[in-house]
Amino acid sequence: MDDILRRAVRLSLFTMAALLMAWALxxxxxxxxxxxxxxxxxxxxxxxxxxxxxxxxVRAALEGxxxxxxxxxxxxxxxxxxxMTSWRYPEHFSLPATLAACxxxxxxxxxxxxxxxxxxxxxxx
Numbered sequence: 001m002d003d004i005l006r007r008a009v010r011l012s013l014f015t016m017a018a019l020l021m022a023w024a025l026x027x028x029x030x031x032x033x034x035x036x037x038x039x040x041x042x043x044x045x046x047x048x049x050x051x052x053x054x055x056x057x058v059r060a061a062l063e064g065x066x067x068x069x070x071x072x073x074x075x076x077x078x079x080x081x082x083x084m085t086s087w088r089y090p091e092h093f094s095l096p097a098t099l100a101a102c103x104x105x106x107x108x109x110x111x112x113x114x115x116x117x118x119x120x121x122x123x124x125x
Contacts, residue, residue, distance in 0.1 A: 004116055005051060008108040012040055015104070035086055035094035039101025042082035046075045047105040 016037055023033035053071040060066070079102050086093035 004109055004112050005047065007112050008047070008105050009044065011108050011112075012044055012105055016040055031090075031092060032094045032097045034092055035097030036101045038082050038086060038093055039098040040104045042078050042098075042102050043105040045078050046102075047109070049075055049078070 019033045019037050019040075023030050023037070026033070049071060082098055082102060083095070086095045086098035
């Protein structure tokens, strides 16, 4: 799983680099590029928060302890911060672009995992 997340992070960083170039080259689309950048940053933070939470739950299960909450509030707060920033500064960030990009890493992980499972297929199914 770490390999798939590493690939998704790498894909996100390449996308962010392309968006930075688009922001510099196309002045008319700067708010959209900035909104996408903000949303992808929030998505990356959420991916790392979720990874840490899953690792904590695995450790708790192995040690036989009760697990704590899943940390949904922290992940929602990150998205809310990105959306509120975009809403507060509409001249710099596009709100629809920010909302759309908030799920970038999650979709990237999904599609990379599907490709990985197809390539690794063990003959079953």
